[in-house]
Amino acid sequence: MKTNIKTTLKAIFLISSCCMVANNLLAAKEPKEKEDNRNPLGCYDTGYQFDLKTLHLYPGHAGEIQSMYFLFNTLNQKVNLYQMRDEESSRTMYLNHTIQPRQWAVLSTTEKKVKFICTVPDGKEEYGKIVDCSDSLRVCEYTNVRYGLNNRGNYWLVKSNTRSGALREVVHYGIIPAQ
Template identity: 25%
Template sequence: MAFYKKLATLFIASLTNLSMAHPQAHYQPSSIFPRGCEATGFVFYRDFLVLNEHGNQTFYLIQNHSDQTVEFEHIETKTDTFMSPKMEAKIAPSHWSAFASDVPQLYFRCYLQQDDKRVAVNCGNFLNVCQYPRVRFALSNQGSYWVSTDKAQAQVIKDATAKGIFLHW
């Protein structure tokens, strides 16, 4: 029995020394994304932001981390689409927007205003994006649309929940 007590004491001491020797091993940097929002379900492809790989109803938060206003425009990639709504938005520096989607592979092109001209830019250089993979929508608010645009993160989340979108984590 004494052997096991010594072994347990040695084990606890080794864990204590390990955590003191490497305190950063337990450090997790705070995420810019709210709880439950994960950097999944999208890709930056060439200069585009492509949302919703599979076409399931989903919800994204998008942040402009640059010092310039970024404009978005949905680019239709399917040749057999009869009519597609124009989904445009602007996000000021450090602001957020929320986008709901039930269409697979929605392409967005990003633009900046430079010298009174609209210039296409690489979306990946200006945006942080996350998805709520376990989001729940009421039947009345499903579809692909901008839920809230160009606001502080807390306000965008508040707008989404007010519309009946349950951001489950």
């Protein structure tokens, strides 16, 4: 009789231990994914606007004219950003870019205004299907960035990476995202 009780208690203990471990693994996975979606520390919800399915960036409105924007693709498919130009910015290169699913990209720019239209891959259209940028992107701006003299201009600092990976790439490039 004592053997049956011991065996039953061991089985209950083993099952409860397995349940606790499985619960901890599932709980640990969810916050990491949620954490990667949050804006980096010091990156503010400013310097941009969504208008008629497009994204408008306004560098210099909240800080220095040389601004750094972090863009997060909220979709489970890649998002293409195509720059929309005004006549006044015809001498600069296009800043078209693709952000992989659930990844961050970082844009550094000195232009007064940058506009993008967002698309997702579509077999029918060459440039993809137009989607609302406000539904597919999360944007924040570092307003107090320290650049070296050789790091100024308009370019994509980070192509596609995790949040912490994007921050590491920015710092490795020699730019300090100050708060």
